[in-house]
Amino acid sequence: MRSCSFFIFQFFCFTAFALQETFHYKPLPSLREQARIQDAWLKQRISRIPSLLQTHGVDAWLMSQREHAEDTIWKSLKNATDYDAHRRTVLLFHTNQSSLEGRPNPLKWVDNTGQVWAELLQVLENYNPSRIAINIDQDIAFAGGLHVGESSAMSLALGQKWVERMVNVPMLGIEYVSTKVPGQLEYYRDMQDIVWLMMEEGFSHSTIRPGVTTTKDLEWWFREKMLTVNVTTWNHPRISVLTEESFPGWSGTDNIIEEGDLLHIDWGITAMGMNTDTQHLAYVLRDGETDAPDSLKEGLAKANRMQDIHLGIMRAGMTGNEVLRKCLAQMQAEGIQGQIYSHPIGDWGHDAGAVVGPYISTDDRHGQKYLTTSSRRLYKFSNLCPSSGRIDHIA
DSSP: OOOOOOOOSSSEEEEEEEEOOOOOOOOOOOHOOOOOOHHHHHHHHHTHHHHHHHTTTEEEEEEEEEEBBBGGGGGGGGGGOEEEEESEEEEEEEEEEEGGSSOOOSEEEEEESSSSHHHHHHHHHHHHOEEEOOOOOOSEEEEEEEEHHHHHHHHHHHHHHHHEEEEEHHHHHHHHHHHOOOOHHHHHHHHHHHHHHHHHHTTTTTTTTTTTTHOOOOOOOOHHHHHTTTEEEEEEEEEEEEEETTTOOOOOOBBBOOTTTTEEEEEEEEEETOOOOOEEEEEOOOOOOOOSSSSHHHHHHHHHHHHHHHHHOTTTTHHHHHHHHHHHHHHTTHHHHHHEEEEEEEEEEEOOSBBBBBSOOSSOOOOOOOEEEEOOOOEEEOOGGGGTTTOOEOO
């Protein structure tokens, strides 16, 4: 048994793992059906781009990429059966006005030759956009994916006239990536159900033998199990036996799991172009125990209250800093010590949009939007071992 000191009870809840005989996973659609659904979502998302351009005062949005050198946002614009870009792929989104009214949106060229630039030049001359957004932001990955080589090639081919009309509009990419369509939420719930059930199975005696199984064994059990339910991951599962030294547990440890241990996992699954991000704790029951210690359950109740505070305060239009300040003020009023560090999820496990915590950000441009998805992360400080005289962390 490891000494009780600086523990963390992280995120939503914990499992006092015990025996459970069977685990029944709800299957996601077939891969073929998933692709059909994803492409329907993509069509809805892309249909919003002309209005986004108008909102941000630009006439066109130009992207150029090559195979293995894609713009970051390509991942949010490609069909479900596409992986890399083909050859040089150039996209020109427009406001569906003037000479481009009724034309495909985006206009798309796939070519290894210089002909793509000649055709693009002709379109620009006819359309005559005053402001052309390109993805060159220095701070936001979702708005800074134009590779230096492509930027040079594009500038050389199009000439100074059009280069002077190119502008950096980072919120354009952020709003496109962060805004989902309603149909995605149903499958997000199904994915999260898979996550919870897999943790129930992973943190059970059907998987773990105290004194034998290691945290690394368990990490690779999760990787193998994901394949059996037709999901993958964007983030290798990191599992830790939580101690003062291993806090906060994001790097994982390599320990033999023993009775009385508190285990932490940080992981997410990927399916249907979406990603989850979950942290969870499991308490390993000692011989003769039938439930987790009261100190853990008391900490959980306070952490659940933090979740209620967080969800009760966040509203569309609020920035991450605004949400954080209000949450911390309410926590202080209720005598709750803890930390919040929530972030968007979606096309990426760490998606575009408003980040809440853990500290007041110097870049607070990103407001909460409708139809966005987030991983709500937090922890609460609790005294798990009064005799130690230490304040321990429970989240």
